[in-house]
Amino acid sequence: MKTLVLGLGNPILTDDGVGFAVVEQVKKRLDGGNVTVSQASVGGLSLLELVAGYDRVIIIDAIQTGVGQPGEIHHLSSEEFHGRLRAGSSHYVSLGTALEFGRQLGMDIPKEIVILAVEVGDVSTFGEELTPSVAAVVPKVVDLVLEELAT
Numbered sequence: 001m002k003t004l005v006l007g008l009g010n011p012i013l014t015d016d017g018v019g020f021a022v023v024e025q026v027k028k029r030l031d032g033g034n035v036t037v038s039q040a041s042v043g044g045l046s047l048l049e050l051v052a053g054y055d056r057v058i059i060i061d062a063i064q065t066g067v068g069q070p071g072e073i074h075h076l077s078s079e080e081f082h083g084r085l086r087a088g089s090s091h092y093v094s095l096g097t098a099l100e101f102g103r104q105l106g107m108d109i110p111k112e113i114v115i116l117a118v119e120v121g122d123v124s125t126f127g128e129e130l131t132p133s134v135a136a137v138v139p140k141v142v143d144l145v146l147e148e149l150a151t
Helices: 014-029 045-052 094-103 138-150
Strands: 003-008 035-040 057-064 071-075 113-118
Touching: 003 014, 003 045, 003 138, 014 035, 014 045, 014 113, 014 138, 035 045, 035 138, 057 138, 071 138, 113 138
Parallel strands: 003 035, 003 057, 057 113
Antiparallel strands: 071 113
């Protein structure tokens, strides 16, 4: 199974760099195989180019639900991101919308998409360090990624 582990975010906006921090650690613990590990600072339709052609994608990203505590981990599937095919700009297209659009275009969209989203506190301060509560869960998220890869 061809798998992509994709860390999303912006590594210079404090907690928004959590996806990058996780995939850096995943790279160190992988022993090869049919797994690609990558990072990207994109969203919307730009994600289609990155995920097309893979059987499975594991995405690690920051999330702000407004009700969770920083460091809380959310294990989500792409089905939880139902999107509409209308958006004011390609930059504001949700993951669900982008995936549905790709399917309608006949793109080879992964059958399985897992999202490990870490609840974050600060995504607006310029800085390359994660806040302590988010940094503390990076090893656990790495373990979750490795568990997903083992299944």
